[in-house]
Amino acid sequence: MADDRPEKILAALGGAENVIEIExxxxxxxxxxEDGSIIDEPALKKAGAIGVMKMGSVVQVIVGPEADTIASxxxxxx
Amino acid sequence: xxxxxxxxxxxxxxxxxxxxxxVFAQSMVGxxxxxxxxxxxxxxxxxxxxxxxxxxPHAFVIATEAGQAVLVHLGIDTVKQxxxxxxxxxxxxxxxRAGQALVEWDPDAVVAAGYSAIVPVVALDAAAEALxxxxxxxxxxxxxxxxxxQG
Numbered sequence: 001m002a003d004d005r006p007e008k009i010l011a012a013l014g015g016a017e018n019v020i021e022i023e024x025x026x027x028x029x030x031x032x033x034e035d036g037s038i039i040d041e042p043a044l045k046k047a048g049a050i051g052v053m054k055m056g057s058v059v060q061v062i063v064g065p066e067a068d069t070i071a072s073x074x075x076x077x078x
Numbered sequence: 079x080x081x082x083x084x085x086x087x088x089x090x091x092x093x094x095x096x097x098x099x100x101v102f103a104q105s106m107v108g109x110x111x112x113x114x115x116x117x118x119x120x121x122x123x124x125x126x127x128x129x130x131x132x133x134x135p136h137a138f139v140i141a142t143e144a145g146q147a148v149l150v151h152l153g154i155d156t157v158k159q160x161x162x163x164x165x166x167x168x169x170x171x172x173x174x175r176a177g178q179a180l181v182e183w184d185p186d187a188v189v190a191a192g193y194s195a196i197v198p199v200v201a202l203d204a205a206a207e208a209l210x211x212x213x214x215x216x217x218x219x220x221x222x223x224x225x226x227x228q229g
Contacts, residue, residue: 025157026137026149027107027202050106062106065139065147065202068132 006073008047009061012040016078020057024071029061079144081227084176086122086150087185087197088220089115091213094198099154102198107149109209110200111224118186121167121179122152123220125199130180133170135161138180139202146229149200152181153188163187177221201227 013019013031021032033039036057044052044061051062063070085091090113097103097112124140125148132139132149136156141147152164165182168174185195201209204227212225 023157026132026134026139026151028101030157051101051104053100060101062101064107065132065149 003073005048005063006070006077009044009049009063009070010074010077012043012047013059013061014038019078022071022074022078024068027062027064027067029063029067029071029074031059031061033057033059079229081126081142081144081146081229082223083125083148083199083201083225083227084123085113085218085220085222085224086125086180086199087113087115087120088117089113089197089218091216091218091224092196093214097154097196097198098194102151102200105206108200108202108204109206110198111212111214113197113199113218113224115185115195115197119182119184120220122150122181122183122197124174124176124178124180125150127176128174130168130170130172130174133166133168135159135164135166135181136183140174144229146204146227147202149198149202151198151200152183152195153185154194154196156188156193159188159191159193199224201225204229
């Protein structure tokens with residue numbers, strides 16, 4: 001089964017041009033964004049995010065234990 | 079199967095809801111218990127027999143043959159320390175025994191750096207009711223059981 005989560009999550013974060021840095025940390029994606037306000041939270045949840053924590057330009061997307069894999073897939077898309 | 083989860087560190091068990099991070103406090107990735115570690119430089123031990131499926135300096139996941147995966151996170155937001163002060167004794171993919179030393183770290187140094195050194199021990203993707211014998215408020219040694227996971 002193809003995993004379209006990385007693509008959908010990247011899009012919901014505002015696309016590659018909005019992402020400064022993304023890093024997988026066990027269960028969450030730590031994202032440093034140009035603009036943290038433009039993320040599409042419902043789309044993130046639809047793409048499999050369990051939770052989303054926003055702290056200004058830093059957004060943490062909780063995706064579960066596959067976070068490291070998803071983060072490296074997103075890095076490949078950027 | 080019923081799996082006994084061992085504490086990775088010496089310290090005192092506290093309810094997961096006390097952990098200053100919503101992902102753990104709200105059990106977003108699974109239920110478990112946290113251990114407030116005591117002391118300085120020490121080894122964090124494997125909570126179960128299994129394979130190291132994820133390994134960061136500050137956190138690791140051990141998966142059993144039956145597929146039960148246990149996450150141990152050494153402190154909160156310690157990813158920002160970029161591995162400084164953490165020494166790995168194993169590699170990703172290695173088979174380990176419960177109680178085996180996996181990572182050497184220093185809880186006192188983590189606190190001195192301004193972070194919480196609390197250690198969440200999480201039964202990944204488990205249902206809350208699958209955990210029994212959860213220890214809270216008890217002084218424990220590394221290697222003591224902290225909960226049982228009915229898988």
